[in-house]
Amino acid sequence: MTDKSALRASLRAAREARPPVDIPVPSAFLTRLKPGLTVASYVPFGGEADPSPFARAAVDAGCVIALPHVVRRSLPMRFLSWATEAALIAGPFGLHQPAADAAELEPDIILTPLVGFDRSGNRIGQGAGYYDRAFLAHPNAWRVGVALSLQEVDMLTPDPWDVPLHAIATESDWITP
Ligand SMILES: Nc1nc2c(c(=O)[nH]1)N(C=O)[C@@H](CNc1ccc(C(=O)N[C@@H](CCC(=O)O)C(=O)O)cc1)CN2
Numbered sequence: 614m615t616d617k618s619a620l621r622a623s624l625r626a627a628r629e630a631r632p633p634v635d636i637p638v639p640s641a642f643l644t645r646l647k648p649g650l651t652v653a654s655y656v657p658f659g660g661e662a663d664p665s666p667f668a669r670a671a672v673d674a675g676c677v678i679a680l681p682h683v684v685r686r687s688l689p690m691r692f693l694s695w696a697t698e699a700a701l702i703a704g705p706f707g708l709h710q711p712a713a714d715a716a717e718l719e720p721d722i723i724l725t726p727l728v729g730f731d732r733s734g735n736r737i738g739q740g741a742g743y744y745d746r747a748f749l750a751h752p753n754a755w756r757v758g759v760a761l762s763l764q765e766v767d768m769l770t771p772d773p774w775d776v777p778l779h780a781i782a783t784e785s786d787w788i789t790p
């Protein structure tokens with residue numbers, strides 16, 4: 614646990630020290646997009662990789678976009694409908710989120726912000742367990758991490774509750790464990 618939080622702190626610092634980079638959208642991602650699918654994106658903060666090119670490709674393919682919405686740790690994160698250009702509301706931790714009464718959607722693809730990852734698809738996030746719980750609640754969703762390559766670590770030891778990613782996109786790689 615201490616290991617995980619020390620690693621999280623150093624990876625966060627590395628991520629923030631780095632100028633923004635564009636993550637290209639791989640063709641393997643594009644081919645999964647179908648009209649009417651729900652793609653959960655996120656609004657990046659703290660140097661997180663920007664998933665907008667993926668969300669834009671999804672909109673162009675006729676998909677519906679959802680964004681995560683959290684209230685507090687004891688409550689599950691929900692994915693709420695977001696129309697491009699719709700206003701976002703200030704939430705906890707300085708987050709920008711859809712309004713709490715936006716429609717809740719079942720995501721088919723979850724673009725996942727990462728603090729760290731390895732080539733087996735293990736990940737660490739903010740440490741609140743929101744995404745791990747969401748992955749259990751939406752087991753059929755395709756879990757795609759979006760990250761900078763400098764967030765890769767040799768090997769993460771997963772905790773029992775950790776749910777691995779199906780794929781990870783970085784500025785230089787498309788990793789499918
Ligand atoms: N862009 C983005 N949106 C997201 C997430 C995310 O990781 N990235 N989430 C993924 O779960 C949810 C928000 N979860 C969060 C959970 C904890 C903290 C947090 O603890 N922040 C602390 C500590 C930061 C630090 O130690 O530096 C803070 O702001 O005080 C922030 C967001 C939903 N939306």
Ligand SMILES: Nc1ncnc2c1ncn2[C@@H]1O[C@H](COP(=O)(O)OP(=O)(O)OP(=O)(O)O)[C@@H](O)[C@H]1O
Nearest residue numbers: 736737738739740741742743744745746749772774
């Ligand atoms: N399915 C679950 N049910 C209940 N609690 C969970 C579940 N998954 C994770 N948690 C709790 O969440 C906490 C944080 O887990 P972890 O350190 O793996 O965070 P993380 O993977 O970085 O966070 P996130 O999933 O939000 O990105 C742990 O204390 C864990 O007990």
